[in-house]
Amino acid sequence: MDTLFGPAVSTLETSLRLRVARQGVLAANLANADTPKYKRVDLDFERMLEQKGTRMLRTHPSHRGGSSGGVRLVTDPRSITPDGNGIELQTELIENSRNAGAFVQQASVLSRLLLMRSMAITGNTS
Amino acid sequence: MQLSNIVDIAVSGIAAQRARMTVTASNLANAESTRSADGGPYRRRDPVFEARPLDPFASRMDRKLRTVQLTRIAEDGRDPIRRHDPSHPDADAAGFVAYPNVNVVEEMANMISASRSFEANLVLLGKARRMGEAALRIGRS
Numbered sequence: 034m035d036t037l038f039g040p041a042v043s044t045l046e047t048s049l050r051l052r053v054a055r056q057g058v059l060a061a062n063l064a065n066a067d068t069p070k071y072k073r074v075d076l077d078f079e080r081m082l083e084q085k086g087t088r089m090l091r092t093h094p095s096h097r098g099g100s101s102g103g104v105r106l107v108t109d110p111r112s113i114t115p116d117g118n119g120i121e122l123q124t125e126l127i128e129n130s131r132n133a134g135a136f137v138q139q140a141s142v143l144s145r146l147l148l149m150r151s152m153a154i155t156g157n158t159s
Numbered sequence: 160m161q162l163s164n165i166v167d168i169a170v171s172g173i174a175a176q177r178a179r180m181t182v183t184a185s186n187l188a189n190a191e192s193t194r195s196a197d198g199g200p201y202r203r204r205d206p207v208f209e210a211r212p213l214d215p216f217a218s219r220m221d222r223k224l225r226t227v228q229l230t231r232i233a234e235d236g237r238d239p240i241r242r243h244d245p246s247h248p249d250a251d252a253a254g255f256v257a258y259p260n261v262n263v264v265e266e267m268a269n270m271i272s273a274s275r276s277f278e279a280n281l282v283l284l285g286k287a288r289r290m291g292e293a294a295l296r297i298g299r300s
Contacts, residue, residue, distance in 0.1 A: 049294070052290075053160050053161070053162060053165070053290065054160040054220065056160075056162075056165050056286070056287065056290065057160040057164050057165045057168065057221070057224055058224060059283075060165045060168040060169050060172075060280075060283050060287075061168050061213070061224040061225050061226070063169070063172060063276075063279055063280055063283055064168050064169065064171050064172030064175070064225070064226055064227045064280060065172075065208070065210050065225055065227045066172070066276050066279070067175070067176075067179070067208055067227075067272070067273075067276060068208040068209065068210045068225075068227055069208070071210050071225070074223060074224070122275060122276065122279050125279070126279055126282060129282075129283060129286060130286070133286040133287075133289060133290055136290045136293060137289060137290065137293040140290075140293040140294055140296065140297055141293065141296070143297055144296055144297045144298060144299065147297065147298050148298075
């Protein structure tokens, strides 16, 4: 269905859903920051968006490519501590802040698009 | 995944860190206690955390996520610190007193770490709230 802003709205919707999922994953990492042998978990965001029919463009050589989809277990060898836990508080907080910020931004863009659509329908610009 | 799940996870982290802080406080308060209910000096305690599945009936992805839970409070097996103090009422025949195996510096480091983790989980709780507010504003002018 090709409606006004249809693709943009559905992409934003998918993205918002994935952002909430990722926020949960990051929350789990942070909650287990002191659990021995806990392994860091992260979402493969790009792959998941791609599966939903949206593709991120690689516009810079340092952009990371996609890999195995779904929830991916990541163990960072640099952050392994004697208790076998690979969580760094600052890394999680930064990622978390980025993710929540992106969610708020995209929610506001989605809101604006819906508003523009309703303007087009009603002809009411106020 | 729902925002309420994020809140659940963050709350589990906050509760675990608060428990860890309590255990540390107990260790610090009893750093000089030479008597305890089970005889001998106070023994240092350590909280043991375990990663628990969020919700067994959740979606495939959510089942991989873990909350944290305090499963037990373990006693530290290290020997008591023996200090020479013949005037102490708990001194043995040779004049040595068995003091708790508590290292104050270690406890302070533990306390700071617990406090940092507590705050980090709290930040996350605030973020989840802000995301919820942003979602509620969708469609409003």
